[in-house]
Amino acid sequence: MKCACGGKAVYTRRYSGQIFCKKCFNNYFERKVHDTIRSQKMINRLDRVGIGISGGKDSTVLLSVLSKIAGKLEITLHPILIDEGITGYRLSGINAAEKTCKSLRLNLKMASIKDLAGSTLDELQELGDSKPCTYCGVLRRKLLNKEANEQKLDKLATGHNLDDEAQAIMMNYVAGDINRLHRLKGTATDSDLIKRIKPLNRIPEKEIMLYALLNKLEVASDECPYAGENHRTKIRDFINTLESDQPGVKHKIISGWEKIIETSTPEKKPMHKCKICNHPSSRKICRSCELTEEIKIKRKDATKEVAD
Template sequence: MECKKCKSPSIYHQKHSGKHFCKECFINDITKKVRKTLGRNIIKNNVKIGIGLSGGKDSLVMAHLLSEFFKPIPNAKLIGLMVDEGIDGFRTDGINNAIDFCNEYDIEYKVVHFKDYIETDLDTIVKLAKEKNLTMNPCSFCGVIRRKILNKIAIIEKCDYLAIGHNLDDISQAVMMNYIEGNIKKLAVLGKDSKNSKFVKRIKPLEKIPEDEVLLFADFLKLKYHKAPCPYSSLSYRSEISEITDQLEENHPGAKYSIVKGFERLLEYLNVPEEVGVCKICGDASSRDICKVCTYLKELEILEKSKF
């Protein structure tokens, strides 16, 4: 088959659209989509963006594109933000990949550790939870604590935005998880930014790009990303939802786009206050009296060690 745009031999068939792309046109198509997602309100002068970097394909593709977009923009700055959760035999490789990327692209970076904030690491937390017979999923704890730390660093670094490498698959999974759980409030918060001085506005440059296209883009650019999956990921509820959405996409190409588009339409009818309160314990922005992180730390009986 031929590329739809330039008539060169096709190397990729986009099932949901029926389009065929050559390598160059595929790269250009992804680049244009991400630029459109960001828009002129973000790609402009005097902006500082913190980039959440794990060293995986999503975060490095996002960082590559942000670097390309902001390279010609005066007084714009990027800084890579990395969180080492403390997962033996896994996280170090990802962090090293992210550091190598930043050095190659001349991007300033900062690395922080779970231990810097809670005096322990994720592996120890998992063992502690088992000892206390707590039904705490490692991914649930890891996700909220990592986001809290990234937000803290972004504030300290005075970032205007915090870029997260969530792709279309991630967004569709999050939407489905909240649909199934009937968590309407969390569903609404997922699509709306909090207006609070203690919360750095998130941007998700890859939110319209399917995971398989992010992977292909990374391989075409020969980015050296961390390929190993997190050892705890198979235990997560999200992994089950991922199987469901993948099967839907296989049987009905475009299903993941439809899930997200339906969610975006639903947001128009959800009336959730944009202003949020603060956690009574740590003082950070929270939609509940005690934030999820402090709740977890309290259950684990290590709240007194927190430096939040």
């Protein structure tokens, strides 16, 4: 099989019937990211754009492509890595992220969950009652926003892809949660909340992996030890089965969601400032402080038990 240009085929995009060689695939991919940014009005000229980077394929590809089009968009890039403190997992991601940033001549800023919560994620999941993914998600979001504020960034880009978006939409459909469906749009409602953007949100995960492999990007592929079989995994497998039988389903899930949020109104929750950290939150005490306070009590109890 050959690409339309005559080059050796590396990818058949089943949902459009197109066949790509490496060069044409790279051109398509980079143009698609650029078009997504433009059509969703994600970035303005002269924006300082933070990028949440983990060393995994999505954020590495995002950083790599944005660095290619940053000149055209007239933006600067500021990668941020959050070290969750997961033994045997995070180190390979840090190494990969450092190599990528060094090769792109970008300064990598690192922050850790331990600095914020006083414990690593490994310690939190030992001490606390919540699931490790709850601590990780809540504290990571808070840290990224904190870092972005400190660096006076205008936007915060993450590597969420089309599959992530389709899964999130489907999970909220199943739960009947219209408010969360609206929140996926990522509209910041407070000036202290840095606007989140997802420039890969129209690109399937498979194409992202393909781009990483074709361009020999330095990517960490270790699986998080806390990522087990969960609701999202089941939804992911279900959507991939549908996509395999009927190519284009993932894109249709997105376009269906866009129509639903256009024709429905979300419940408007007033925004407060967290009484503890002054961070914007829909609650009086933000979820991050709530978790951190809960851990402080658990830590005290554990120390007391040892002393007794």
